[in-house]
Amino acid sequence: MSHKSKSDLRLIGKSQRKIEGLAKSTGRAVYTDDLAFPGMLHGKILRSPHPHARILSVDVSKAEALPGVHAVVTGADMPVPYGIIPWTPDEYPLCVDRVRYIGDGVAAVAAVDEDTALAALELIDVEYEELPAFFDPVDAVEADGSTPFIHDAKKPGWNGNVTKKVKLEFGDVEELMDSSAVVVEDDYFFEGTTHTPIEPHCAIGMWEPDVVDGAGHGGAGTVVGGSIAAEGAIEGSSIVRGSPPGARNAAASADGQTATASPAKASAKPGPGGPAAPPGAEATNRGKLTVWSATQVPHYLHRELSRVLDVDSARVRVIQPLVGGAFGGKSEPFDLEFCVGALAMKTGRPVKILYTREEVFYAHRGRHPFHMRYRTGCDQEGKLQSVDAKILLDGGAYASFGLVTTYYSGQLLCAPYAIPAYRFDSTRVYTNKPACGPKRGHGSVQPRFAFEVQLDRLAERVGLDPIEFRRRNFIGEHTRTINELRITSNGFLECLEAVERASGWSKKFRAMPFGRGIGVAGSTYISGTNYPIYPNEMPQSAVQMQIDRSGRVAVFSGASEIGQGCDTLVAQIAAEELGIPIDYVRVLRGDTDFTPVDLGAYSSRVTFMLGNAAIDAARKLRKLVIDAVADHWEVKSGEVLLAGGYALWVPDTSRQMPVREAFNLAEARHGALGATGSYNTPKDVHGEYRGGTIGASPAYSFTAHVAEVEVDPDTGVVHVKSIWVAHDCGRALNPILVEGQMEGSAYMGFGEALMEQQIYKDADHGRAGLHDAPSLLDYRIPTALDTPELESLIVESIDPEGPYGAKEAGEGPLHPSIPAIANAIYDAVGVRMTRLPFSAPSVWRGLNVARENGTLGKPAAPSRQGVEV
């Protein structure tokens, strides 16, 4: 794709108001819990008080008898396993025969109000048989089967506690390690953290039963829709039953431990591997199910609701109101979404469930705790030679995205530095705690912390300034990583230079008094993944646009607006390409009944993929309009421009007409003006090995951070004064939003670095597996007074395949926060922090050890700063 130069762009590249911005600041913006419907009931979910137990019986009769209660559902009502990754469907909307963590859902009630629903929960009798539980991932991985595994082993002799094992090696790790001049080796621990969007999860279900087949809502449309779906289903189910998942994605299941599971209970329906076909076409429930949800993946929710609740997917509608923050925490289906559906189907009334904040902590899916061992070698000149990593991922009770997390724990480390030899050996295990999943920077934030600290150590050992050390190892642009990922644009050197200059690095590094320090780190991240979660050849993102006679353009977008600004993005692109003001664009969004599929807001995929889809649609329309105008003026199409509300003849711009007239001319000529646009990823760009598709992205972003800290040597309190974050986002389509993503990422990383931990009590402290403190009082996220000054520095490398050259900005900029702070602490006091968080007690302990060892103090300055190789 060729890119216009900056001067040719009118709206792209300039900060724009968000199209829903004033709605958000005036209180008009509608989120899921802001909705209410006539007759709406309120639901609550009964949760397990045990970390691991068999459910012997569930008696709901007393609850059902309570006045005001309309329905109760249990696991037996929805015995269909699901999971966001089609190869690991290991959870149920409500537990069927076993609970696996304190907080696991067991039953749900719909009643006239929340108080009644809560009272009903107390009347449900559940008989449990407690089972020995696993809390420590080391215990889980070493389990011998003498007590029940958390999930049944797929084959006899296997460890059912293991979700996934991946071991990949590129180059000769041992040989290059042996020949390295310097090797550093350390253990690192990254504590689990959670997303903490301020909006708790919320969902509303509505069920409209068919009174007479085909004559209910929708009339003829329903009949037509049904027949289309039926055809798709025949093909779809034959694929599911007859053949394994597509070859490429079969590779994703690597060792086969988690290979295609077709649970018996689900076998009557299209299975989890169900490739492209819309699920649920054989469904027996005749009616229409609508679910409003604070989700960042309406499409996957749509599929899973259909499959689990046994409703034809053509009769399922998912509506996504505005989402009050997500960060990965709403990127798979959750119990409440199935429960509102099931309860609505049972009662015929709309049903709402709003999580309490406590339940958000149990739903979790946050950052996995990682136990990591890294060995890294470089030569005398500081050139990296070999990296060897061994990682144990503490996954919690369910797989979630864990298969991908396990790969990402290793796959995303191979840039922005050239690594001649690399090996990682990662194992994800189940434990009886809330499930871990994807959090901003999925799977790669933890290893990045360890690795960038290793680089700091290597730089020190070879006497180099750590920025210079990173510069020397730059992988370059338009190249391949050692694990065969294709790198296109790469602005990492500019990022390093930007933070070096802005932070005043050269005057500060190793030069400030004891207690004050500065540190650097770099990183890379994906702009979406080349392969979607379920195997299919269809576009990853699509939009539809139509032009109205008023001069207005309507954009139908299924992309998930979670605060990052993707609705504004499509409006900006439509306006740019069609020459109209942004406020002439209406974005109709987030409703699977009328918006084309976008796979969701995860993997930093939206700007890249939705942007390209929007350009595709807009340019098709632009061509229709320009052709009509050119015809009318009897000039060449190439001489007509749409800009600033006018159609202009480029050779003499006094020849012009309002764009609305141009639209009318085009409509008269072509008929109603509409176009679809779509984007699909390159499918021939990935590593030629099992698992080589995971981590493959159409483009990679790059980031560098410098953090400046003050460490109180008496208390261990770390005060992060400033973080400078430079990020190569390709092109900043809406700079103020890009800065917002960079600042928000740096903030979130800072919080993880210093204070956040999703942890659990142990047997010596109350009860093992019980969440330590599921509230926003005790799970501490930084306040305004804690947060450092954040300075964002945008770097634009103009990616050849990104929309106008853009790449991601939502997740990459988080990665270096944590190692940059760790490295700054070292510069301040000479203490290497290898375990998160760098809380005051932890730093204080580090200071004490350093005092005892005599290593407390300002580290020595590099002996050969900036030496040319």
Add this chain to the structure above:
Amino acid sequence: MAGTTEVVRLNVNGDTREVGVPTHYTLLETLRYVLALTGSKQGCDKGDCGACTVLLDGVPTLSCITPVWEAEGKSVTTVEGLAGPSGPHPLQDEFDLNGAAQCGFCTPGILCSAAALLERTGTPTRDEIKEALAGNLCRCTGYTKIYDAIEAAAERMSAAG
């Protein structure tokens, strides 16, 4: 289950409203679920996050832990009440212009805290802004753009007199 219902008389955003509420309702529940003023948000359930902040006689107050009866006899201002007939409050406009609202969920509470600050002082320093927002958690922005917006609004308001 719902306890007793009684009539509460509230002055919200200049309107006097008499509505029946269960006696154990909080001000937030009354605003959101009885008066349909859904601008004020519920984030933490119990006074830890600030998303539910409203102004009671101009004072930033956590409506999720305020029994509705405490609002009787006081004027309640929610985010919906900050705008005037001629348009949004300068803070609301500047929040939009400066990218201070990402997901927007903490925004109504932050705007109420900020509006009270600007009532107190027309030219707040950045430290004063941080102090005023120290009870409002934002998970998206890192606060920087929020400070920019408040400073811009303060300038606009003092320029306008």
Add this chain to the structure above:
Amino acid sequence: MLRLPPFRYHRPESVGQAVGLLGEHEGDVMLVAGGTDLVPNMKHRLFEPGHLVALKGLSELGGIREEGADLRIGAAETLSAVAASPTVRRLFPSLADAAGHVAGPQLRNAGTLGGNVCLDTRCTYYNQTEFWRNALGYCLKKDGTVCHVTRVGKKCVAAHSADTPPVLMTLGATLVLTGPDGTRDVPIRDFFVADGIANTRRLPNEILVEIRIPLAAAGRRAAYAKLRQRKSIDFPLLTVAVAADVDADGVVRGIDGVVTALGSRPRELTGWADLSEGRTLDDDLIDELADRAHKQCHPLENIIVDPEWRRAMVPVFVRRALEKVRAA
């Protein structure tokens, strides 16, 4: 949303009426001032009274004024008002400082000085939801039989976690309580008891109406230091209040220190007077005082943050408070 249990809300027009309501609904009634602690506790089902008696807005409980030999602060004055009061700041800056560091701005706007003095003790095993406590198996303080902090004994050790009482103790404040039998004065030093379940001497039918601080204490050099993880919102991990009488030659004539966020009542440091007698507040003395504080203070795991570190922070924060006193 986390729900409140049902209750009736009473807004009496006088303290007398309020006392009457306490009697009328005895056993099923609680007082609420700012509600910043009580309402979350009720949402956690730690308390489910059928009746709440509101104290906010009672004019008898308002006002900050110098009267007689005391500064009198109405118990329902908000922490924001106390922190901002020019009178308090002039006379007792350490109290203004402590009040201004409680929780976050909105909580200080609602929370009252009286409420802070009467704040329920806190514990990681207690300030949790009903679901959570059920999964725990409950605890000694509420619904259970085991203390998960000490794991032995039958004494609740939930932490006194209020910011202002230590300062009020060093200033020699007196609390005025009104009940059905009239009004009584209780020196705040005698107010707290070492029982995490009910750690004050306030009777259930009594209302704290006023806090009186002797104006004579305004001559003391006083300081307050607080340890917490975040710079706002959090409860203290450690609070240190110190006050000293220092004569014109810089010689210490009297000195008090109180540390809290340990056990169920604020700990008055002992042995300070002997150490300080006739000495100036130099580095040596400060170190000795800090060391003595360290020996006396033993943080528990009632607060989830590393007790060993918190213990090590005792002398650090005592030292910092004393340095402020010296500089005052």
